[in-house]
Amino acid sequence: MTASAEFPPGPERPAGWLAREQIAAARAQLPILYVDAVPVRVDEAGDVVAVGLLLRVTPEGVMSRALVSGRVMYHERVRDALLRHIEKDLGPVALPQVPASPQPFTVAEYFPTPGVTPYHDPRQHAVSLAYVVPVTGDCRPQQDALDLAWITPEEACTEAVQVEMNGGQGLLLRQAMAWAGRLP
């Protein structure tokens, strides 16, 4: 879950954006609603053939892989938040197929205290609606991401990839693959 997502660069924020101190106060008081998107490539029959993972460097200088993830804003629909975060992370021509139903494949509860659930976010209590989103267009990593790597479902579930994912997103990715029938 990317801290950068909360604060767009310019001084003029669209409606729904919070000042840094406001979001900090809310984060200590309320569960914050998030969306997680697992970007995938599918074949003609809808079968998942590849998973897209963002490559980032953490503030500590460690390489990490991440899903598309971010906050749902005030007065924003969940499906619009999905679109916005996919565009933010994969660029404007990713051509995502946002699911027709709001039913997520799971709900990931990131707690500030480790161990309450398998998901963890030291900054906040975030509750994330998780979706698998096929993308058909050209994806280019944006902002702070170094790269976007397309790997097979099998590779995505290997220990080597899993250890590079933080906060339980490796588990969330495996849950997505289980739901898509592609858990190795």
Place this chain on the structure above:
Amino acid sequence: MTASAEFPPGPERPAGWLAREQIAAARAQLPILYVDAVPVRVDEAGDVVAVGLLLRVTPEGVMSRALVSGRVMYHERVRDALLRHIEKDLGPVALPQVPASPQPFTVAEYFPTPGVTPYHDPRQHAVSLAYVVPVTGDCRPQQDALDLAWITPEEACTEAVQVEMNGGQGLLLRQAMAWAGRLP
């Protein structure tokens, strides 16, 4: 559920097709596995904006509206059966987005005896995995269908449309709209 779907015109049938007497025997002895597809148009955010219904004339000369529906053959994957029936009913360039997950939005149990479930098929006990399938291409009704009508989710749930659907498919369509968040 279309009787015509079982028997392609030519004498040379692909593997998996049964002779007329074989399928008749099986239908009296086993539940037959079906798929139902609700073809939809979605907007950029994935929201359903239109539903495609096939217009047919029943053997009794009555106009009826139907979903895309048909049997899963021996050694055929569910997603391949979905693709095949969509192509059979909507033509080869419908460009369907078959869901990434095999999890259907519901399972419709068509019983030969009316009243056991809300679904009914006098010919057989059919159990159908039901999916909402966005289509992005050009759809043209094939075979015995007179027309393919695109109507809004609201229209699809009106009494006028519902009475033209048989065997419980009107209910199945409303369940699809409920799952997509588009039940009026």
Place this chain on the structure above:
Amino acid sequence: MTASAEFPPGPERPAGWLAREQIAAARAQLPILYVDAVPVRVDEAGDVVAVGLLLRVTPEGVMSRALVSGRVMYHERVRDALLRHIEKDLGPVALPQVPASPQPFTVAEYFPTPGVTPYHDPRQHAVSLAYVVPVTGDCRPQQDALDLAWITPEEACTEAVQVEMNGGQGLLLRQAMAWAGRLP
């Protein structure tokens, strides 16, 4: 969605409760995470045979019917919020069977502006994870509810019952019945 749920009577609040002014500020800035529970009675085979609706009088003196609904608190799991609100509304011996999976049957987005989605809450932007919860014990309406009425799925979807539900909860109830295979 019950306003009373936010503020327990006593001055000593458990961790996670917000002061009235804090929740008011948050409500103007962030989507607030809720759960909606549709309490049902099921038969031996799991089929829904009755739905439980709370009968309340609105501040305007109008009778209304409602689902079990309430906010998820900071550092509270979704399944614990479900349990807490069911106990709050149905009493301590309702014996709810909270679902094994966090996957809701739908997500209801209550907007402060009517018409953005089919759900509306003038006080806030609430995003609610909705679950069907079988209860096997003795249910007694608590707090501000006058009664708990058990009605059939068919009755629950009648116009007479639907007009007594507010903010789109009538639709949410019908979506629950659609998912359970009990939409009339």
Place this chain on the structure above:
Amino acid sequence: MTASAEFPPGPERPAGWLAREQIAAARAQLPILYVDAVPVRVDEAGDVVAVGLLLRVTPEGVMSRALVSGRVMYHERVRDALLRHIEKDLGPVALPQVPASPQPFTVAEYFPTPGVTPYHDPRQHAVSLAYVVPVTGDCRPQQDALDLAWITPEEACTEAVQVEMNGGQGLLLRQAMAWAGRLP
């Protein structure tokens, strides 16, 4: 998937049972509809705390672990088939909580040819609707099962347990745990 389930001992079969040669013929011609149930113990909040696995000896004398599984009969509802197979394998006082919705957590496609899908059944093409079913009563292995072992979700996903499961049921069990939020 248990061969024994097809043939009850007595000569008088209830309606829906097929003679041995009839089922053999059907198996070579049609996908056969199955149900798979993952029996679980849940805590008060619905969280899965244990999984029940049947211990059997294969005809080759090898120990194996299995889910509750079996065919859906002609004119039998899916939820009645679930109940029947759970009673058949876990005994008459297991007190299963069959899900309110027919929506399975996944659909497992067992092909007679290995490698088409991750599931395999050398006898037939079986398509199985898979459900997680909490049981609250006393479970005793019946018929050909030697034992019923309750293990934690973590143990259920270990390599040691997975290798004792056949035909892809180990994968199906992990998919169930992923859906329940209990994949390690």
